[in-house]
Amino acid sequence: MTLQEADRSHGMFYPALVLNADYQPLSYYPLSLWSWQQAIKAVFLERVQVVCEYDQLVHSARMALRLPSVIALKDYVSPPRRAAFTRFNVFLRDGFCCQYCGSDEELTFDHVIPRSRGGRTEWTNVAAACSPCNLKKANRTPREAGMRLRAKPHEPTPHELHNLGRKFPPNFLHDSWLDYLYWDAELEP
Numbered sequence: 196m197t198l199q200e201a202d203r204s205h206g207m208f209y210p211a212l213v214l215n216a217d218y219q220p221l222s223y224y225p226l227s228l229w230s231w232q233q234a235i236k237a238v239f240l241e242r243v244q245v246v247c248e249y250d251q252l253v254h255s256a257r258m259a260l261r262l263p264s265v266i267a268l269k270d271y272v273s274p275p276r277r278a279a280f281t282r283f284n285v286f287l288r289d290g291f292c293c294q295y296c297g298s299d300e301e302l303t304f305d306h307v308i309p310r311s312r313g314g315r316t317e318w319t320n321v322a323a324a325c326s327p328c329n330l331k332k333a334n335r336t337p338r339e340a341g342m343r344l345r346a347k348p349h350e351p352t353p354h355e356l357h358n359l360g361r362k363f364p365p366n367f368l369h370d371s372w373l374d375y376l377y378w379d380a381e382l383e384p
C-alpha cells in the first residue's frame with residue numbers, strides 16, 4: 196500500500212487503539228481510536244510508543260513502515276475530575292434505557308422536574324426517557340404523573356462512566372487490541 200492508497204482508505208481503515216501511559220485505554224465508549232495518520236504523526240513526534248502493529252505496510256518515497264495497531268501515550272493523561280455533562284454521557288449513565296419503562300427505543304431526555312416548573316438542566320434533573328414516556332409524563336413531576344424513575348438521577352464520576360462504557364464493545368475489534376481491553380460482556384455466560 197502506498198501512502199496515497201492508504202489516504203484513500205479514509206484514515207479509519209487501520210485505526211490505532213490509544214492507551215494511556217499506564218496501558219489502560221483512554222476511553223472505552225467511544226473506544227479511544229486514532230486514524231493511522233494521527234497515529235503515525237504522534238509516533239514521529241515521539242508522543243507515543245508503538246505497542247503492536249498491523250501487517251499492513253505503508254510506503255513513502257524513502258521508507259516503509261508498519262501501521263501501528265496499538266499505541267501508548269508517553270505522558271500519562273489524568274482522567275478529568277468531573278464527568279462532562281453531555282447528551283452522550285447522560286445516555287451512558289442511564290444505560291441507553293428509558294428510566295421509566297426500560298425501553299431502549301426513541302430515547303429522549305426528560306426533565307424530572309419540568310423546566311416550566313423551575314427544573315434545571317443538570318445531572319440530577321435529567322434522565323433518559325423514551326418518547327412515549329416523555330409524552331405521557333408531559334409537564335408533570337413523576338409523582339403527579341404516577342410514573343417511577345428506575346434510579347434517582349445523579350452526577351456520575353468519570354470512573355463510573357469509564358466502567359459503564361465497558362458494556363458496549365464496538366463492532367470492530369482488532370485482535371491485537373484484545374490484550375488491552377476488558378469487556379464486561381465477556382463475563383456473561
Ligand SMILES: [Zn+2]
Binds near residue numbers: 296324329
Ligand atoms: Zn419509556
